[in-house]
Amino acid sequence: MTPSSPDGDMVSPNGSKVAAVFATMNRRKVACECVRLLAAQSMPPGKIFVTDNVSSDGSADALEEQASALGVEVSVLRSAENIGNAGGIQLAMDLAFVEGFDLVWILDDDSWPERDALSALLAADGPTAGIRTSLVLEPGSDRVSWPCEIRRPSGEWKMINSVPSSPTYWHEIRRSWLGALISREAYLKVGPVNADLFLRGEDEEYPRRLEQAGYGFWMSSASILRHPIAGPLVTLSFGDYKLCLERNLGADKLYYRIRNMIWIKRWESGRVTATILAAGYFLLLLRWFRPFRASSAIFIAAVYDAVTGRLGKRPS
Numbered sequence: 001m002t003p004s005s006p007d008g009d010m011v012s013p014n015g016s017k018v019a020a021v022f023a024t025m026n027r028r029k030v031a032c033e034c035v036r037l038l039a040a041q042s043m044p045p046g047k048i049f050v051t052d053n054v055s056s057d058g059s060a061d062a063l064e065e066q067a068s069a070l071g072v073e074v075s076v077l078r079s080a081e082n083i084g085n086a087g088g089i090q091l092a093m094d095l096a097f098v099e100g101f102d103l104v105w106i107l108d109d110d111s112w113p114e115r116d117a118l119s120a121l122l123a124a125d126g127p128t129a130g131i132r133t134s135l136v137l138e139p140g141s142d143r144v145s146w147p148c149e150i151r152r153p154s155g156e157w158k159m160i161n162s163v164p165s166s167p168t169y170w171h172e173i174r175r176s177w178l179g180a181l182i183s184r185e186a187y188l189k190v191g192p193v194n195a196d197l198f199l200r201g202e203d204e205e206y207p208r209r210l211e212q213a214g215y216g217f218w219m220s221s222a223s224i225l226r227h228p229i230a231g232p233l234v235t236l237s238f239g240d241y242k243l244c245l246e247r248n249l250g251a252d253k254l255y256y257r258i259r260n261m262i263w264i265k266r267w268e269s270g271r272v273t274a275t276i277l278a279a280g281y282f283l284l285l286l287r288w289f290r291p292f293r294a295s296s297a298i299f300i301a302a303v304y305d306a307v308t309g310r311l312g313k314r315p316s
Contacts, residue, residue, distance in 0.1 A: 016102040018118065018181075020045040023088025024109040025053035028062045031109040035063060038107075039072040043119035045105060047073045049096050051088030054079060084198035084313065094192055097184055104182045111136065111178055111227040120169070120222035121181055127170060130216035131186065131207075134179030134223040135163065145227045147242075148219070149174035159242070169222045175210075176217045177203035179225050182210075189213050196311035200253055201260025208268060234287045236280055243280045247289060254295070255302045255314050262306035278303050 020038050024031040031050065038048055048067075052060040060076050067074035077091055089106060096104050105118065113134070121132050136145045142163040149157045150164055151172040164171055190209045193202050207217070231248040249257065258281050266274035285295045305311070 016122075017100060018045045018103045018105060018122070019047045019049055019096040019099075019101040020105045020107055020118075021049045021051075021089060021092035021096060022107040022109050022111075023051040023053060023085050023092065024055065024059055025082065026055045026057045026059065027109055028055070028057045028059040031059055032062055032066050034107065034109050034112055035066055035072070035074060036070065037112050039070045040115060041113065041118045042116050043122065044072065045118060046101065047075060047096070047099070049075045049077065049092035050109075051077045051079055051083070051092045053082045053084070053088055082313070083195060086193055086197045086199060086202035087195035089202060090193040090195040093182070093187070097187055102184050104187070106177060106180050106182065107225070108178060108227060111225040112139075114224040114226065117223045117225060120220050121179075123169075123220070123222075126220065127216075127218040130218055131176065131183075131210060132181045132223075133173070133176035133217055133219050134225045135219055135221045136178055136225045136227050137163070138229040139226045143229065146230045147244075150219075163221055169220050171219045171221065173217050173219045175207035176219065177207050178227065179223070180207070180217070186210060186213070186215060194311075197260050197263075198256060198311070198313050200256040201264065204261060205264050208264065234284050234289075236283055238280070243277075243284065245281070245284045245288070251294070251298055252314055255298050258299060258302035259306045259311075262303060263309070263311065266306065274306070278306075 022031075022034065035048055035050070038045060050063055052063070060078050063074060063076050075095065077095065079088065079091065083091070093104050093106075105121070107113070117134055121134060126132055137143065138145055144161055144163075147159050147161060149159055152158050157174060190206075190213050193206050197205060231246040233244045234247055236243045245257065262274050262278050262281075265277045282299060285292065285299055288295055
């Protein structure tokens, strides 16, 4: 039976124009490899849009040179300043739809697609509604790059850490950002990516907006992206809910993670729930195994900016 949703727009991949988008900064070799693998797809995207966040390692020139050598169409958008991954994806996605593409495939510069990743995502026997998305695995293994929630036949959600065993390639999942195939209809319905989240927030906020607009998410286990696995996690469990932080996050990424998630939770569920989330992050920092004084200063700044609505790039 083909999955469908009464509120989701139809996905009609046959004949659709598909673009791939990602942002990069000072990761020339990584970004060029992503473009090479996109060009080598059994069904390559019609165009690749890459936002270069003022790289100083020649990334933009290298990407354009590689595109010319491979004979693929790549549009390198040279940002005048670092606008983060959120701003980079927003810029690339907006331009892709302006240029007439019907579907946009969201990637990271280090999310490398296997050869049939896009063709599997566009398979005619896939779901007829909602958002299709890829399965993101650690390079060289069947372990997911970060935990993923899949709906059981009973209707309950189950957290998985490896490739699901199932007679079907398609699995209903909770939400997705990396590997998601966004249609023009969905984009027009929910709007562009929120560039003000800058980093480590767009991947949480945009899927929530899609979900609230009535879109379900369907993951194809035949469409595989290879992405480095998340670092060691510190976790807290509250019943079925699990809160996680990576131990190896630098100061900026820790700030953006806490600020953006608290801001999102306040927007989504109100002040009380956001306060509970802030308390959860504070408890995680107590188990962080890094200088607590520095971490607590980042935590205070992140919470203050989340509550006052100060988004954008972290103050220097």
